[in-house]
Amino acid sequence: MPRPPISIVGAGISGLTLSRCLQRRKIPFVLYERDTSEQISKRHNYAITISQRSRESLISDAGLDAMTLNGTFVDPSSSSGEGRKSVRVNRRKLESALRQGLEGANYGWKTQDVKLPASGSGGKATVLFENGEQTPNGSIIIGADGAHSAIRKATAPEAEFTIHPFPTFNGKRRLQRSVYEAQIAPHVSDLNQILEHKSGHSIFGISIDDVKDENVDLSYTYSRPRHPAGEADALYTPDRPNSGAKEMPPEFYEEISTLHPSLPAPFNLIFDPEALRKDRLLSWLMRSVLVPRERLADAAGKGVVLVGEAVHLTPILGSYGANEGIEDAVALA
Known part of the structure; x- marks a missing residue:
């Protein structure tokens, strides 16, 4: 019996990067995103810093064409990112580039609830969506749903924000x-x-x-x-x-x-x-948020893995969260 596809909740940078990595490896997955396509087209019009390492990961692991990536630069007329420690990209453009050619994406699916099995039961968690659908039975769930992660709140409710x-x-x-x-x-x-x-x-x-x-x-x-x-x-x-x-x-x-x-x-x-x-x-x-290691291990035993800002959020000002999300996705894939 074939394994159910991996369920990725959240189509931000970490979720999109992981989806592309899995698609290149022909590993079945389904991507679920809260916002609709129209909402996505209007969000995240701001610049972020991408390190040289993350840039290389997007090209070599996520399969993003170098010219396409260069087109996401804040100023498209600026020089190539080759040899530079970091580049500034427009997040909306980067996410749009990562969505190109991506299969298995569902938009407008807002998480309603997360059902967790009893510890040690061997069961897997299930995510329920407001449209009445849910993740496939037995699917591994990747919580890539950002700072206000519903997956984190369900698996590690004590991991509260530090202000x-x-x-x-x-x-x-x-x-x-x-x-x-x-x-x-x-x-x-x-x-x-x-x-x-x-x-x-x-x-x-x-x-x-x-x-x-x-x-x-x-x-x-x-x-x-x-x-x-x-x-x-x-x-x-x-x-x-x-x-x-x-x-x-x-x-x-x-x-x-x-x-x-x-x-x-x-x-x-x-x-x-x-x-x-x-x-x-x-x-x-x-x-900022940091989920305790023992909570991550317990969640993994229930088929749940957290990535990016869902698991290690840092203050938005001066943050390199996008890079951490990319590296999380590449390492997990």
Whole structure:
């Protein structure tokens, strides 16, 4: 009797990389993704850093063509990634490239529940989806469903988020290409597409996300340590719900307004207080999670394996999570 296909839950970078690796090895799998195809086409329009090792893994193990990978660069006109320690790619473009030619993918399948067998029973876990379907009986389940992993919550419920004491705010903006070339590009190079400025304990960051003919997409961050214990800090809200990420406290704009006069170019352009009010802003929580080794062993005994940010999440600011997800997938395949 043939073995059931491997069930991969989550079509982010780790899930897509693993799927491609398995497909190249002719190992049957089914990929399940919460978001619909339309939702996927609109998400993750930001830049991430891919190390030379991960770049080589995407080409040699996941079978991604080098020219296709180069086309995901933040600036497609930049040089090839050959010989460079790292490259900046647009995550939406990279995931799109990884989906090309991929078979066995199901989109719009949101996890509803995870059924776990009793320890030592020899049974395998089953994932139930909101559409009434479920993973095949006896299938190995790969939890590649990211930071808020439903698979992790079921197999290691005690592995809760650690919130680090750094209020962080992220915004996005689209500039006309002419404005970008005149005011941002002089500060950017092929090897440096992340700009950073420190003002006391505060850090201002600008990331180039996608360079196109008519316009340029960029994102920016403002971060600092929380105020000393006992001192009120309206910007630090570790207990807020996920829905509270879009709520900007008035104190945020006041703080930026105080610091803005001393900002050099191009930070004074991007962090203009009035311009910020027109952008899509989010309050980020600097979260981390590490699942205990014994929990991973117990989950594996029930046919469940976690990869990427589902198992070892690091704070989003300065994170190399995409690289860890790629290497997890390659090692597992």
